[in-house]
Amino acid sequence: QKEVEQNSGPLSVPEGAIASLNCTYSDRGSQSFFWYRQYSGKSPELIMSIYSNGDKEDGRFTAQLNKASQYVSLLIRDSQPSDSATYLCAVRGGNTGKLIFGQGTTLQVKP
Amino acid sequence: DVKVTQSSRYLVKRTGEKVFLECVQDMDHENMFWYRQDPGLGLRLIYFSYDVKMKEKGDIPEGYSVSREKKERFSLILESASTNQTSMYLCASSPMYEQYFGPGTRLTVT
Numbered sequence: 001q002k003e004v005e006q007n008s009g010p011l012s013v014p015e016g017a018i019a020s021l022n023c024t025y026s027d028r029g030s031q032s033f034f035w036y037r038q039y040s041g042k043s044p045e046l047i048m049s050i051y052s053n054g055d056k057e058d059g060r061f062t063a064q065l066n067k068a069s070q071y072v073s074l075l076i077r078d079s080q081p082s083d084s085a086t087y088l089c090a091v092r093g094g095n096t097g098k099l100i101f102g103q104g105t106t107l108q109v110k111p
Numbered sequence: 112d113v114k115v116t117q118s119s120r121y122l123v124k125r126t127g128e129k130v131f132l133e134c135v136q137d138m139d140h141e142n143m144f145w146y147r148q149d150p151g152l153g154l155r156l157i158y159f160s161y162d163v164k165m166k167e168k169g170d171i172p173e174g175y176s177v178s179r180e181k182k183e184r185f186s187l188i189l190e191s192a193s194t195n196q197t198s199m200y201l202c203a204s205s206p207m208y209e210q211y212f213g214p215g216t217r218l219t220v221t
Contacts, residue, residue: 032208043201043212044154088154092208097142097161098169099210101154 002027004091006102014110019076021105023089026070032092033065033072034099039085048074079109113138115204115213123219130189132216134202142205143185145169145177147198148215154201160185192220 003026013019021035032051036044050056050063050072062075072091076083086106090099118133134143144159146169156169158177166177174196178186189196197220203210 034209036212043215046209046211049209090210097205097208098144098156098159103151103153 002091002093002100004089004100004102006087006089006105008103009106010108011105012108012110013079015079015081017079017109019079019083019107019109021074021076021087021089021107022071023073023091023102024071025089025091025100027091027093027100028067028070030067030070030091030093033063034090034092035061035063035072035074036088036090036101037083037085038088038104044088076107079107081109081111083107084109113140113204113211115202115211117200117202117213117216119216120214121217121219123221124189124192125221126193128189128192128220130192130218130220132187132189132200132202132218134185134187134204134213135183136185136204136211137183138204138206138211139182140204140206141182142207142210143179144203144205144210145175145185145187146201146203147171148201149198157187192218194220196220 035048038044048063064073086104088104089102145157160179202213
């Protein structure tokens with residue numbers, strides 16, 4: 001069973017700090033990696049995608065991918081209370097269009 | 112912007128009813144998906160479709176069927192609703208790899 005693992009949290013950080021969210025995956029053939037943000041009672045919203053090793057930055061968000069170690073992370077700089085949400089890691093393996101989702105990490109940013 | 116719409120935000124049905132959940136996307140995406148999301152179980156794939164009239168089973172297809180007669184519309188059908196199908200149902204649309212979700216339908220079966 002191909003798996004995507006995340007620490008469920010909650011991860012609590014003070015406002016203005018860097019929040020670091022981590023995800024590991026079991027399928028070495030995985031090709032594409034995504035981070036979604038989900039507010040309580042809402043649907044997941046795509047915030048980052050990353051396809052190759054290294055860092056990808058978009059505003060306050062940085063996704064990091066290390067295929068050799070099979071992990072992907074999301075850094076949120078200058079965290080705001082509005083960043084408080086559950087963050088889902090999703091991985092696409094092989095030639096399939098299906099995504100495998102982790103259970104999500106709940107982030108709490110305290111003012 | 113990608114827009115995925117779902118027919119209802121909240122729905123209450125009785126056990127044994129046939130239930131239709133509809134999803135429409137306006138971006139000419141080939142791929143569409145239906146998930147359910149339950150606390151502690153995460154997102155689980157029910158069915159997906161790569162093209163009109165094409166469908167494939169996901170991880171939990173039992174008790175569900177789907178229909179895709181037009182590219183923009185993907186319907187999920189609960190043939191005979193049961194209480195264990197009470198859940199949040201999420202539709203997603205995808206041009207290739209990334210998926211975009213609709214707002215979700217919270218279905219309660221009593």
